[in-house]
Amino acid sequence: MLKNSKAFSSFSAADLPKSKDFYQDVLGLDIEETEMGILSIHLSGGGEVIIYLKPDHVPAAFTVLNFPVEDIDQAADELISKGVDFEQYTGEIQTDEKGICRTGDGPLIAWFRDPAGNILSILQEVE
Template sequence: MFEQTKAFSGFSVDDIPTAKRFYGETLGLKVSEENGMLQLHIAGDRNTLVYPKDNHEPATFTILNFPVDDIDQAVADLTAKGVTFEQYEMTDAKGIARGPEGPPIAWFKDPAGNVLSIIELPAT
């Protein structure tokens, strides 16, 4: 039934203008706004909908993973832009988890508290 449907993901935030600045300026994504909602134009032709919600509660799981070639450089670049990386038991001082069970990954939050990550994956 849905095999040909171009499904897309979405998540809520508590402040659209702040989200637009963060995703557009801090993360450098192409962002458009229509009807009070944002579209994040992400590579691969699968836009992500960002919508306002008065009683927004941040996602406690990772809602977007951004693959990068060099996680150390990406962490440095984002830190310079004011992004703070989460510190967990398995992360190093930079906030990067480097374990035997997967590729290097670092988590951070958007201004609405939603969890995002950068993950070092080989270019394909």
């Protein structure tokens, strides 16, 4: 029934202008503000993510959006130069000085937060 549906993801923020600036100016994404005041992020490949206003917003405690990149160090350096702070983990998941997790069998990955506190990541597949 839903196999051919054009599904999309969504999450909330408490300050849409601040979110729009971050996603558009810092991350360089294509953002459209709809007539209803919702932010629509148009992703490469045709995907879409919606960010909606929620005054009592609580940041997601999990990764809401992942950005695959070809070179995680280059992507991290560029984001750091734009003021992005990467999360630092020292427990079961360990990150280096840039905030990149280079251990385990999965991709190289680094997590950061948007202005609303939602968790995003950049990741590079390891061959």
